[in-house]
Amino acid sequence: MFYLRYLRNELVRRRTRTIVTLVGLGLGVALVVAIASLSKGLDRAQQKTLDPLAGIGTDLTVTLAPQQQQSQGFGFGPGGGGGNRDLIQSNLSVLTDLSKLGKPGAHFVHDFFLPGTQLTFPQRAAQQIASLDGVQKTTTGLTLLAEHQEGVVPKIVATLKTQAKTLTIQRNLPRPTAKDFAQMQACLQKAGVTLGRPQTQQGQGFGNGFGGGTGQRNDANRQAFQKCLPASMRRFRTRVTTPSQTLKQVLDPPQTNISTTAYTIGGADQSSPNMGVVTAAQVTKGTFLSPAGGKEALVATSYAAKHSLKVGSKLNLNGTTFTIVGLVSPPLGGQSADVYLPLKQLQTLASEKNLANVILVHAKSSSDVAKVKQEIQRALPQAQVASSKDVADTISGSLVDASNLSHDLGLALSVVAAVAAFLLAALLALSSVGKRVRELGTLKALGWTQRMVVRQVAGESLATGILGGIFGIGLGVLAAVAIDAFGPSLTASSSTGSDFANLGVSTVRTATRSVSLTAPVGITVLAIGFGLALLGGLIAGTAGALRAARLRPADALRQVE
């Protein structure tokens, strides 16, 4: 077929023009494919990584943070007080009597557990939330700020003596019988004491006489009285003697060689490996806590590296030995800790029996999350309920930037690239036709009709578009593969906790997640890129050809190349 040979010759024999056109089209299409794929890759990375609570398998977290104004009336909260006073009280246990740790001068190692910035509350609040509509499941967790102290027991210990208390006791004593009285009198006389009071006032006189009164008498009299008192009255006297107490207490944190290192420790419900302050998905080495909840621990990879810990290492916490069964990477957002223990173990260690400071809530469906959040807030006004979005807002880093960029500009860039590809294809086709006006005029002079000329040029544009599209797809896929292979690592980081200056300890910690950028290539993207190159070339080529073919052959022939 002559027309096809002509078409092929135009492409093959005008090699430079064809290559320029194909490269132009290819780059345009590749740009569309690469940008669209990259945008999709960023979206995907965001969905996977930036959905922070998904990392701990939950939709909402419920915590109780100190508030300036605390409302009353719910079985949730530390009760009474307000603001930072709660926190200070809750955390005061660290200022316990160091003398209990040993004799002054003795070496000690001890871990103190503080609730940190999140107050503890009874675990049963979780059941209350679980009963709400739309809640699928709840788990509780306890994340504490741990202070590892090591050093010598200080000598500077204040010894406080509590004063004996004066108790006023209203009690009718049995009146001594005549017989008792006679006996007492006889006894006293025998001891050489005389009673100078009328008998009728005797009972009253005893009552007044016990306190300071008797103390003014001489010792001989006093001993005699004691000896001669009836038995029932002697018993009463022993009851009112209150003992004085001696307490040793450190008034201020002692300035000794005690070294303090702070870390965070989390108590996780080991029976819920997919949702909790730590989840099985975070385990990078070793295994998750066993369901039995024994003396096992998980350690954050960064903490493990800093303290040369690995799977199998032992962790001694106040005399209890925990075996590290796994290393975990921190989730973005939510609670992240350096060390995780089964919840019960931590509660025991920290004397926080049945207390938790975070409730993780999983909604029945993701569309329910907002509603569930409202319900929880209504049921527990003191609670702070955070959704993924709230936590995501605290996440920053290149992934967020890139993702925001992709959200804001991804579509625009794709459109721009697509328009550019389309315009490029059109421009190349037009310029190619523009240079052939004389040739097309010649064809008309030979007797070709307008339709035949247009058909020929359109066919060439179509072929160029197909080839350029294929080339572009190849180039775009190659770019995507290159991005996958050597793609930049994007990071997302979030800071949790807060600077807790009251105790001189900062719990601010940053979880960083790095994601290798991928550019998944979709069929749709390829089709759009391909279609644009094809359409751009075809439309422009046909339009240009139509314009040239409409010219009178005389005019077309007169055109200089």
Place this chain on the structure above:
Amino acid sequence: MSVLYELSGVARYFQRGPTTVRALDDVSLEIEPGEFVALEGPSGSGKTTLLQILGALDRPSAGTVTFDGSDLVKQPDSELAELRLHSFGFVFQQFNLIPTLTAVENVEAKLAPAGGTRGRALELLAEVGLAERADHLPAHLSGGEQQRVAIARALSFEPRVVLADEPTGNLDSATGGEIIDLLANLAAEHGSTVIVATHDASLAARAPRRVAMRDGKLAGNVRAVPA
């Protein structure tokens, strides 16, 4: 014998800025079938413009052009294309071969709309003595060879008229002479009328009929006495 062409008061104006160029001005002319006509005149006298109107590449601004009894001015474009295909054969000064097509393919380009074959194209090339160069691209042919390809192409459908615009203008005089001879002989063989535009008086002198032009007007019309 009836008249092949009958032109009456043909004018062709071009607007060039504020001035109107009268490329053709009141041209009336008759051409018999089988004639060999030389259209002579200096550059810019309107030869090309007249040839284009005769070959249905252009339409006059005024006047009538009757070809074989029908008025070209009234024909639709499609009819003119059909006339160009089967009734006219063009030879240009610049050869106007398609650069991406070989010699034989250039002839096929003329045959294609009517379903002509490669064999016929090779026959035509053989007639102009270029059988061996059939697969050469125009760029690899000499000027004379390229013009031969153009002549073969123009003669494809035994056209009623061969219109040649300065066919030797880009050739040396020896080659030019050969081309004119070839054109004359083949036209006679195929029974075609030939109209050759030229500014070369010596070339024009070889034609039995000479039509002179000057400033768009006919300046002379001489028929040589048949020898």
